[in-house]
Amino acid sequence: GDSVTQMEGPVTLSEEAFLTINCTYTATGYPSLFWYVQYPGEGLQLLLKATKADDKGSNKGFEATYRKETTSFHLEKGSVQVSDSAVYFCAFYPGEAAVNKLTFGGGTRVLVKP
């Protein structure tokens, strides 16, 4: 069945370090891919998305490229800040369904220390 696998946390980094969170998916068809972020005490927010192969989503210095050949959508940021401390969720729509409901990974907690 459809599923998302993302690296487990917590990931602890120093400020200005490079961040990568791996995400791979299993789906039939051509899914749309998303990264959501949950800051402490807040609700889920869309961080970025990509709807077709080779698309790159970007926002707030974060980037992720839809790689159909490796079924991956890894999240990267070149220089993290303390304010990036949050839980990050990879998610997708299957793309060929009557109802496109999000399937989420388990989340990766990121802690950035000053």
Added chain:
Amino acid sequence: GAGVSQSPRYKVAKRGQDVALRCDPISGHVSLFWYQQALGQGPEFLTYFQNEAQLDKSGLPSDRFFAERPEGSVSTLKIQRTQQEDSAVYLCASSSIPSTVLGNEQFFGPGTRLTVL
């Protein structure tokens, strides 16, 4: 404009009690989703409404779970005879377009944290 709101934010119930969780989506949004998020896990789909029609309820874990959206705006998720395994955060999300449109963004509420003792 206001985002998605949910109430109550926290609910403690004794095992066997019925609970009702409310979601106010963004005004005018046709799509409304409910998700369940267990501690330390990602959200899992429960049910979907397009306007007042419940088009998908495949994620509801048992017949104790019931959702409605009678006028196509506010939605209520009801859990009857709550069990400890129902303890989770219940998230509501809305979208301005039908879910069949690829890539459409869902806007999430803050969630209701349900604890069943």
